[in-house]
Structure formats: C-alpha cells, structure tokens
Amino acid sequence: xxxxxxxxxxxxxxxxQSMTLLCAQDMNHEYMYWYRQDPGMGLRLxxxxxxxxxxxxxxxxxxxxxxRLKKQNFLLGLESAAPSQTSVYFCASVxxxxxxGYTFGSGTRLTVx
Amino acid sequence: SQELExxxxxxxxxxxxNLTINCTSSKTLxxxxxxxxxxxxxxxxxxxxxxxxxxxSHEKITAKLDEKKQQSSLHITxxxxxxxxxxxxxADQAGTALIFGKGTTLSVSS
Numbered sequence: 001x002x003x004x005x006x007x008x009x010x011x012x013x014x015x016x017q018s019m020t021l022l023c024a025q026d027m028n029h030e031y032m033y034w035y036r037q038d039p040g041m042g043l044r045l046x047x048x049x050x051x052x053x054x055x056x057x058x059x060x061x062x063x064x065x066x067x068r069l070k071k072q073n074f075l076l077g078l079e080s081a082a083p084s085q086t087s088v089y090f091c092a093s094v095x096x097x098x099x100x101g102y103t104f105g106s107g108t109r110l111t112v113x
Numbered sequence: 114s115q116e117l118e119x120x121x122x123x124x125x126x127x128x129x130x131n132l133t134i135n136c137t138s139s140k141t142l143x144x145x146x147x148x149x150x151x152x153x154x155x156x157x158x159x160x161x162x163x164x165x166x167x168x169x170s171h172e173k174i175t176a177k178l179d180e181k182k183q184q185s186s187l188h189i190t191x192x193x194x195x196x197x198x199x200x201x202x203x204a205d206q207a208g209t210a211l212i213f214g215k216g217t218t219l220s221v222s223s
Contacts (some may be wrong), residue, residue, distance in 0.1 A: 004155075009188075031210075033210050033211075035213075040215065042213050042215035043213040048210045058209070059114075090155060100157070101148070104155040104156040105155055106154055107153075
C-alpha cells in the first residue's frame with residue numbers, strides 16, 4: 001500500500017501563478033484533509049472533505065480552493081499564488097471508525113517568490 | 114474554537130535521560146492523538162487516547178490522558194537519538210477535523 005501520496009514534492013511559483021496540489025490515497029478512506037505547516041504556527045487546517053463530492057472550509061481557507069471529484073483524490077488549488085502561501089502542505093486521510101489516527105502524506109514544499 | 118498548548122516548545126536532553134511533553138486543551142478532550150515528525154517528512158501516528166485515565170505505551174514512549182485537567186502527557190524513557198524530532202498533539206474537534214498544537218522539538222545529544 002502506498003498510503004497517501006502527494007505530488008509534487010517541491011515547487012517554486014512566481015507571485016500570481018496558479019497550481020494544483022494532488023493528494024491520492026489508496027485506503028478507501030472517506031475523510032481527507034489539507035493542512036499547511038509554518039514555523040511557529042503548527043499545522044493549520046485549510047479545507048477538508050467528508051466524502052466524494054463534498055468539501056468544507058477549515059481554519060485558513062482564503063486563497064485556496066479544493067475539489068473531491070473522486071473518493072481517492074483531493075486536490076488543492078492556488079488560483080493566484082502569494083508569498084504568504086509559502087509553506088509546507090500536508091494531506092491526510094482517515095477512514096470511518098478509525099482508531100489509528102490520520103495517515104499523512106510526506107508533504108509538498110511550496111515557495112512563492 | 115479549541116486550542117492545544119504544548120510545553121515545552123523545545124528541549125535538549127542527553128541520551129539515556131527521561132523526558133515529558135505536555136499538551137493542554139482549552140476545551141473538553143474527546144480524543145487525543147500524538148504524532149512524531151522528522152524534519153522534512155510527514156507525521157507518523159504514535160498513539161491515540163480516548164478515555165480519561167487511559168495510558169498507552171509503544172516501545173519506550175508512554176502517553177496518558179487526564180480528562181479532568183484536559184491534558185495529556187507524553188513520556189519518553191531512556192531517550193535515544195532516534196527519538197529526536199517534533200512531537201505534535203492533535204485533538205478531535207467534533208464534526209470537523211483534528212486540530213494540532215504547535216509542536217515540541219526534541220533533540221537528543223549523545
């Protein structure tokens with residue numbers, strides 16, 4: 001099992017450019033999440049999904065959009081990147097009734113210049 | 114909204130020494146998770162505590178949940194260089210997602 005796979009692993013964007021981060025899980029999990037991690041701020045929830053076709057806003061959703069067209073994929077989009085979006089992005093997933101916590105991807109390190 | 118405060122923010126211990134990391138919630142805890150993160154990598158699930166007074170161990174790491182104090186502690190016995198990393202606690206926010214503390218950075222000197 002690959003678990004949770006994030007692509008790309010690294011990316012440098014210019015201010016104003018757009019990009020999509022892909023998260024794919026092969027565990028048939030219902031719930032998927034996007035977090036960002038910044039020094040001194042810990043992990044903050046951007047958006048999440050409780051099932052295929054559903055999305056909801058988290059703590060810091062501004063400047064991001066998401067889609068969950070297929071159960072196994074959760075996409076995070078930046079329409080017009082800003083330097084404040086420089087961060088490490090983590091995707092996570094969990095199944096219903098799970099007692100083993102979320103499974104996290106290895107992260108995408110994004111730099112916006 | 115719920116907040117998790119971890120203490121200390123960072124610590125350096127000598128190999129072989131014991132240490133404790135605390136996680137205190139501003140609201141009632143329904144489930145408390147501990148994760149470990151190595152620099153540049155994702156989070157690895159350590160253990161989950163659900164009931165007050167619950168205690169779980171994995172190798173030399175023990176976690177306890179004090180429901181009344183809304184607090185959990187993570188204790189490492191006889192620390193090793195492999196224990197170095199960032200430890201994060203996470204808590205269920207009913208109906209949404211896990212929220213996390215800011216993390217405790219552990220360095221183990223040999």
